[in-house]
Amino acid sequence: MTVNVEASLTQHDAVVTGLRDFLDALASAAPDERSSQRLLHDLAQWTEDLRQDAVEESHRHYGRSPTLATAGQATTPWYVVDEAAPPERLAGRASFSNFFLGGRGAAHGGTIPLLFDELFGWLANSEGMPPSRTAYLTTNYRSVVRVGRPMTFTAWTDRVEGRKRFLRAELRDGDTVCAESEALFVTLRAGQP
Numbered sequence: 001m002t003v004n005v006e007a008s009l010t011q012h013d014a015v016v017t018g019l020r021d022f023l024d025a026l027a028s029a030a031p032d033e034r035s036s037q038r039l040l041h042d043l044a045q046w047t048e049d050l051r052q053d054a055v056e057e058s059h060r061h062y063g064r065s066p067t068l069a070t071a072g073q074a075t076t077p078w079y080v081v082d083e084a085a086p087p088e089r090l091a092g093r094a095s096f097s098n099f100f101l102g103g104r105g106a107a108h109g110g111t112i113p114l115l116f117d118e119l120f121g122w123l124a125n126s127e128g129m130p131p132s133r134t135a136y137l138t139t140n141y142r143s144v145v146r147v148g149r150p151m152t153f154t155a156w157t158d159r160v161e162g163r164k165r166f167l168r169a170e171l172r173d174g175d176t177v178c179a180e181s182e183a184l185f186v187t188l189r190a191g192q193p
Protein backbone atom coordinates (compact mmCIF):
# COMPACT_ATOMS: atom_id res chain seq x y z
CA MET A 1 0.00 0.00 0.00
CA THR A 2 1.35 3.44 -0.94
CA VAL A 3 0.29 6.37 1.23
CA ASN A 4 0.16 9.86 -0.23
CA VAL A 5 -0.26 11.62 3.08
CA GLU A 6 -0.07 15.14 1.68
CA ALA A 7 -2.50 14.63 -1.21
CA SER A 8 -5.30 16.76 0.19
CA LEU A 9 -4.59 19.72 2.42
CA THR A 10 -7.66 20.96 4.24
CA GLN A 11 -7.72 24.44 5.72
CA HIS A 12 -6.96 23.03 9.16
CA ASP A 13 -4.05 20.96 7.83
CA ALA A 14 -2.67 24.14 6.22
CA VAL A 15 -2.82 25.87 9.63
CA VAL A 16 -0.84 23.04 11.25
CA THR A 17 1.73 23.14 8.44
CA GLY A 18 1.95 26.92 8.94
CA LEU A 19 2.46 26.42 12.68
CA ARG A 20 5.29 23.96 12.01
CA ASP A 21 6.96 26.48 9.67
CA PHE A 22 6.44 29.23 12.28
CA LEU A 23 8.08 27.20 15.08
CA ASP A 24 11.02 26.41 12.82
CA ALA A 25 11.43 30.06 11.82
CA LEU A 26 11.19 31.13 15.49
CA ALA A 27 13.78 28.59 16.59
CA SER A 28 16.14 29.70 13.82
CA ALA A 29 15.84 33.46 14.39
CA ALA A 30 17.17 36.03 16.86
CA PRO A 31 14.36 38.65 16.67
CA ASP A 32 15.08 42.16 17.95
CA GLU A 33 13.07 43.67 20.79
CA ARG A 34 10.59 45.36 18.48
CA SER A 35 9.82 42.13 16.60
CA SER A 36 9.53 40.22 19.86
CA GLN A 37 7.01 42.75 21.18
CA ARG A 38 4.94 42.54 17.99
CA LEU A 39 5.07 38.74 18.11
CA LEU A 40 4.03 38.68 21.76
CA HIS A 41 1.09 40.96 21.02
CA ASP A 42 -0.11 38.88 18.05
CA LEU A 43 0.32 35.61 19.93
CA ALA A 44 -1.65 36.92 22.93
CA GLN A 45 -4.48 37.92 20.63
CA TRP A 46 -4.61 34.54 18.92
CA THR A 47 -4.37 32.68 22.22
CA GLU A 48 -7.40 34.56 23.49
CA ASP A 49 -9.37 33.94 20.25
CA LEU A 50 -8.56 30.22 20.24
CA ARG A 51 -9.51 29.85 23.91
CA GLN A 52 -12.99 31.03 22.91
CA ASP A 53 -13.11 28.16 20.38
CA ALA A 54 -12.03 25.42 22.83
CA VAL A 55 -13.90 22.09 22.39
CA GLU A 56 -13.66 18.68 24.03
CA GLU A 57 -11.09 16.14 22.79
CA SER A 58 -13.39 14.20 20.46
CA HIS A 59 -14.21 17.38 18.46
CA ARG A 60 -10.63 18.60 17.97
CA HIS A 61 -8.76 18.54 14.65
CA TYR A 62 -5.21 18.94 15.95
CA GLY A 63 -3.11 15.77 15.66
CA ARG A 64 -5.94 13.89 13.94
CA SER A 65 -5.23 14.48 10.26
CA PRO A 66 -4.23 11.15 8.73
CA THR A 67 -3.89 12.98 5.37
CA LEU A 68 -1.03 15.10 6.70
CA ALA A 69 2.56 14.34 7.63
CA THR A 70 2.89 13.55 11.37
CA ALA A 71 -0.91 13.08 11.51
CA GLY A 72 -1.23 16.87 11.83
CA GLN A 73 0.97 17.48 14.87
CA ALA A 74 3.31 20.46 14.66
CA THR A 75 5.69 19.46 17.47
CA THR A 76 6.55 15.96 16.27
CA PRO A 77 9.56 15.64 13.96
CA TRP A 78 8.32 15.76 10.36
CA TYR A 79 7.74 12.37 8.77
CA VAL A 80 5.76 10.80 5.96
CA VAL A 81 4.90 7.12 5.59
CA ASP A 82 5.71 5.97 2.05
CA GLU A 83 5.11 2.25 2.47
CA ALA A 84 2.53 0.94 4.90
CA ALA A 85 1.75 -2.69 5.56
CA PRO A 86 0.24 -2.31 9.05
CA PRO A 87 0.37 -3.87 11.55
CA GLU A 88 3.55 -5.53 10.21
CA ARG A 89 5.73 -2.80 8.70
CA LEU A 90 6.06 0.90 7.87
CA ALA A 91 8.75 2.75 5.94
CA GLY A 92 9.14 6.40 5.09
CA ARG A 93 11.07 9.64 5.33
CA ALA A 94 11.73 11.96 8.27
CA SER A 95 13.54 15.18 8.92
CA PHE A 96 14.38 17.04 12.13
CA SER A 97 14.13 20.80 11.54
CA ASN A 98 15.79 23.53 13.63
CA PHE A 99 12.91 23.47 16.11
CA PHE A 100 14.24 20.05 17.21
CA LEU A 101 17.84 21.16 17.65
CA GLY A 102 19.55 19.96 20.82
CA GLY A 103 22.96 21.51 20.13
CA ARG A 104 25.94 21.54 17.77
CA GLY A 105 23.75 20.66 14.82
CA ALA A 106 22.31 17.51 16.46
CA ALA A 107 18.64 16.80 17.12
CA HIS A 108 17.56 16.84 20.79
CA GLY A 109 17.77 13.29 22.16
CA GLY A 110 14.18 13.35 23.42
CA THR A 111 12.74 14.06 20.01
CA ILE A 112 14.03 10.80 18.51
CA PRO A 113 11.96 8.47 20.75
CA LEU A 114 9.07 10.86 20.11
CA LEU A 115 9.30 9.96 16.43
CA PHE A 116 9.64 6.25 17.24
CA ASP A 117 6.59 6.31 19.53
CA GLU A 118 4.59 7.87 16.70
CA LEU A 119 5.65 5.16 14.26
CA PHE A 120 4.92 2.39 16.76
CA GLY A 121 1.54 4.02 17.48
CA TRP A 122 0.75 3.77 13.75
CA LEU A 123 1.67 0.09 13.68
CA ALA A 124 0.11 -1.05 16.94
CA ASN A 125 -3.09 1.02 16.56
CA SER A 126 -3.61 0.56 12.83
CA GLU A 127 -7.11 -0.04 11.50
CA GLY A 128 -8.76 -3.12 12.94
CA MET A 129 -6.31 -3.42 15.84
CA PRO A 130 -7.51 -3.19 19.45
CA PRO A 131 -6.24 0.02 21.15
CA SER A 132 -2.85 -0.36 22.84
CA ARG A 133 -0.34 1.83 24.64
CA THR A 134 3.41 1.99 25.02
CA ALA A 135 4.58 0.01 28.10
CA TYR A 136 8.25 0.74 27.39
CA LEU A 137 10.34 2.21 24.62
CA THR A 138 14.13 2.08 24.48
CA THR A 139 16.33 4.03 22.06
CA ASN A 140 19.95 3.40 21.14
CA TYR A 141 21.68 6.48 19.77
CA ARG A 142 24.24 5.11 17.32
CA SER A 143 25.18 8.22 15.38
CA VAL A 144 24.21 11.89 15.56
CA VAL A 145 20.91 12.84 13.89
CA ARG A 146 21.74 16.13 12.16
CA VAL A 147 18.99 18.74 11.84
CA GLY A 148 17.93 19.42 8.28
CA ARG A 149 19.16 16.07 6.89
CA PRO A 150 16.79 13.87 4.89
CA MET A 151 16.42 10.66 6.92
CA THR A 152 14.63 7.37 6.30
CA PHE A 153 12.96 5.02 8.76
CA THR A 154 11.61 1.50 8.97
CA ALA A 155 9.39 0.23 11.78
CA TRP A 156 8.15 -3.32 12.12
CA THR A 157 6.44 -5.79 14.43
CA ASP A 158 9.04 -8.17 15.79
CA ARG A 159 6.70 -10.58 17.59
CA VAL A 160 3.32 -10.84 19.31
CA GLU A 161 2.72 -12.65 22.61
CA GLY A 162 -0.93 -12.44 23.70
CA ARG A 163 -1.64 -8.79 24.57
CA LYS A 164 2.03 -7.88 24.06
CA ARG A 165 3.35 -6.52 20.77
CA PHE A 166 7.14 -6.12 20.52
CA LEU A 167 8.08 -3.52 17.93
CA ARG A 168 11.39 -2.38 16.46
CA ALA A 169 12.51 0.57 14.33
CA GLU A 170 15.56 2.12 12.72
CA LEU A 171 16.30 5.70 11.70
CA ARG A 172 18.96 6.14 9.00
CA ASP A 173 20.92 8.93 7.36
CA GLY A 174 21.83 7.31 4.05
CA ASP A 175 23.46 3.99 4.95
CA THR A 176 24.24 5.07 8.52
CA VAL A 177 21.93 3.79 11.26
CA CYS A 178 21.58 6.81 13.56
CA ALA A 179 19.11 5.36 16.06
CA GLU A 180 17.37 2.07 16.84
CA SER A 181 14.38 1.49 19.04
CA GLU A 182 12.54 -1.38 20.64
CA ALA A 183 9.17 -1.04 22.31
CA LEU A 184 6.46 -3.05 23.98
CA PHE A 185 2.85 -2.09 23.28
CA VAL A 186 0.19 -3.72 25.47
CA THR A 187 -3.43 -4.07 24.32
CA LEU A 188 -5.71 -2.22 26.71
CA ARG A 189 -8.20 -4.09 28.84
CA ALA A 190 -11.80 -2.82 29.05
CA GLY A 191 -11.93 0.28 31.23
CA GLN A 192 -8.26 1.26 30.77
CA PRO A 193 -7.86 4.88 29.55
Ligand SMILES: CCCCCCCC/C=C\CCCCCCCC(=O)SCCNC(=O)CCNC(=O)[C@H](O)C(C)(C)COP(=O)(O)OP(=O)(O)OC[C@H]1O[C@@H](n2cnc3c(N)ncnc32)[C@H](O)[C@@H]1OP(=O)(O)O
Binds near residue numbers: 133184187
Ligand atom coordinates in the same frame (compact mmCIF):
# COMPACT_ATOMS: atom_id res chain seq x y z
C1 LIG B 1 -0.82 7.96 14.75
C2 LIG B 1 -1.82 6.85 14.87
C3 LIG B 1 -2.66 6.90 16.12
C4 LIG B 1 -3.89 6.04 16.05
C5 LIG B 1 -4.85 6.24 17.23
C6 LIG B 1 -5.94 5.22 17.34
C7 LIG B 1 -6.74 5.29 18.66
C8 LIG B 1 -6.30 4.26 19.69
C9 LIG B 1 -6.62 4.66 21.11
C10 LIG B 1 -5.75 4.58 22.10
C11 LIG B 1 -4.35 4.32 21.89
C12 LIG B 1 -3.59 5.58 21.98
C13 LIG B 1 -2.63 5.76 20.79
C14 LIG B 1 -1.24 5.59 21.29
C15 LIG B 1 -0.21 5.99 20.36
C16 LIG B 1 1.03 6.34 21.08
C17 LIG B 1 1.33 5.44 22.22
C18 LIG B 1 1.59 6.14 23.50
O1 LIG B 1 2.48 6.91 23.59
S1 LIG B 1 0.59 5.81 24.80
C19 LIG B 1 1.23 6.90 26.08
C20 LIG B 1 2.38 6.30 26.88
N1 LIG B 1 1.98 5.07 27.51
C21 LIG B 1 1.19 5.03 28.60
O2 LIG B 1 0.71 6.02 29.11
C22 LIG B 1 0.91 3.67 29.17
C23 LIG B 1 0.82 3.68 30.68
N2 LIG B 1 0.77 2.32 31.18
C24 LIG B 1 -0.38 1.61 31.15
O3 LIG B 1 -1.44 2.12 30.78
C25 LIG B 1 -0.28 0.19 31.57
O4 LIG B 1 0.91 -0.04 32.25
C26 LIG B 1 -0.32 -0.80 30.36
C27 LIG B 1 -1.70 -0.68 29.61
C28 LIG B 1 0.80 -0.55 29.35
C29 LIG B 1 -0.17 -2.23 30.88
O5 LIG B 1 -0.98 -2.34 32.03
P1 LIG B 1 -1.85 -3.65 32.34
O6 LIG B 1 -2.30 -3.59 33.74
O7 LIG B 1 -2.91 -3.82 31.30
O8 LIG B 1 -0.78 -4.73 32.06
P2 LIG B 1 -0.43 -6.05 32.81
O9 LIG B 1 -1.64 -6.93 32.77
O10 LIG B 1 0.26 -5.80 34.10
O11 LIG B 1 0.68 -6.60 31.79
C30 LIG B 1 0.36 -7.26 30.60
C31 LIG B 1 1.66 -7.91 30.15
O12 LIG B 1 2.59 -6.88 29.75
C32 LIG B 1 3.79 -6.94 30.57
N3 LIG B 1 4.24 -5.58 30.83
C33 LIG B 1 3.49 -4.51 31.14
N4 LIG B 1 4.24 -3.42 31.27
C34 LIG B 1 5.51 -3.83 31.04
C35 LIG B 1 6.77 -3.14 31.01
N5 LIG B 1 6.83 -1.81 31.24
N6 LIG B 1 7.87 -3.85 30.73
C36 LIG B 1 7.82 -5.19 30.46
N7 LIG B 1 6.65 -5.88 30.46
C37 LIG B 1 5.53 -5.21 30.75
C38 LIG B 1 3.37 -7.66 31.84
O13 LIG B 1 4.46 -8.28 32.47
C39 LIG B 1 2.36 -8.66 31.29
O14 LIG B 1 3.07 -9.72 30.70
P3 LIG B 1 2.57 -11.24 30.84
O15 LIG B 1 1.17 -11.28 30.27
O16 LIG B 1 2.58 -11.54 32.32
O17 LIG B 1 3.56 -12.04 30.04
